[in-house]
Amino acid sequence: AQTVTQSQPEMSVQEAETVTLSCTYDTSENNYYLFWYKQPPSRQMILVIRQEAYKQQNATENRFSVNFQKAAKSFSLKISDSQLGDTAMYFCASPHGAGGTSYGKLTFGQGTILTVHP
Amino acid sequence: DSGVTQTPKHLITATGQRVTLRCSPRSGDLSVYWYQQSLDQGLQFLIQYYNGEERAKGNILERFSAQQFPDLHSELNLSSLELGDSALYFCASSVTQAWNSPLHFGNGTRLTVT
Numbered sequence: 001a002q003t004v005t006q007s008q009p010e011m012s013v014q015e016a017e018t019v020t021l022s023c024t025y026d027t028s029e030n031n032y033y034l035f036w037y038k039q040p041p042s043r044q045m046i047l048v049i050r051q052e053a054y055k056q057q058n059a060t061e062n063r064f065s066v067n068f069q070k071a072a073k074s075f076s077l078k079i080s081d082s083q084l085g086d087t088a089m090y091f092c093a094s095p096h097g098a099g100g101t102s103y104g105k106l107t108f109g110q111g112t113i114l115t116v117h118p
Numbered sequence: 119d120s121g122v123t124q125t126p127k128h129l130i131t132a133t134g135q136r137v138t139l140r141c142s143p144r145s146g147d148l149s150v151y152w153y154q155q156s157l158d159q160g161l162q163f164l165i166q167y168y169n170g171e172e173r174a175k176g177n178i179l180e181r182f183s184a185q186q187f188p189d190l191h192s193e194l195n196l197s198s199l200e201l202g203d204s205a206l207y208f209c210a211s212s213v214t215q216a217w218n219s220p221l222h223f224g225n226g227t228r229l230t231v232t
Binding site: 105 | 160
């Protein structure tokens, strides 16, 4: 079974500071994307950032960046200059399935609740 | 706005009843996924359709079924409802079913079974 582990159930950070959310995963896919999704209190699932496993360069989207370590199967999310609007639950997701049969479906971690304090 | 539309937003029903959740994918997306989000199980993949055909099944109960219609909208049918079926049900869509096609989620349907 594919597993995604987020070891931090809750995190908090002061506004304007930096926070890192951890994620480890297990997949038998050869090439794949990894994703971070954000779920604010409105409960909508919003794609934050994605990383292609074959790219060595870590993905960056404005204040969001990842630290991807393929050998360790680690995929952490760094949020710089945290804003109050970043308060949400964050989910790490990896492909679900084996041997190219994932067909795009994802396995999600249990989530990390991030609270940004003013 | 992701472009994925789910109706209804909220649904309250009694045990033993049957409900239908509806999803309209983003324009141009051929693949539809259903996920269940509950407090104890997190986000669980239920089922996937691609261009009208079932492609993959996850932890979907036999009491649940789904289909994707020729206009690509999808419906998730939940029957003989139990208290434990109370959850947030998400629909997501993607352009293809390939590994590099990100999922775009709707706002979910909150189901409460009393």
